[in-house]
Amino acid sequence: MPTIKTNSRRLTTIAGASMEAAAELGVLFGCHSGVCGKCATTVLAGLNNLSGPTPEEKAKGLDPARRLLCQCRLTKGTVKLDLD
Numbered sequence: 001m002p003t004i005k006t007n008s009r010r011l012t013t014i015a016g017a018s019m020e021a022a023a024e025l026g027v028l029f030g031c032h033s034g035v036c037g038k039c040a041t042t043v044l045a046g047l048n049n050l051s052g053p054t055p056e057e058k059a060k061g062l063d064p065a066r067r068l069l070c071q072c073r074l075t076k077g078t079v080k081l082d083l084d
């Protein structure tokens, strides 16, 4: 099953699930629409297991390893976030 990991925790989910599930792992969300930037998180591994950047993410000009988790979905495999 697709898995979201941090340095100390893991959460299994379903393919195509919103990365907003990472709220259970401590990611903070604000607007849920790609505007506020509060959910920006560095992805340490599995970046290619996420859906591609949305126009909202591109507009933010984030480092390619940082994603707005309210904007992406976990399509397969495991993604590791830079969180304790």
Ligand code: FES
Binding pocket: 028, 029, 030, 031, 032, 033, 034, 035, 036, 037, 038, 039, 040, 068, 069, 070, 071
């Ligand atoms: S919660 Fe505002 S950009 Fe993701």
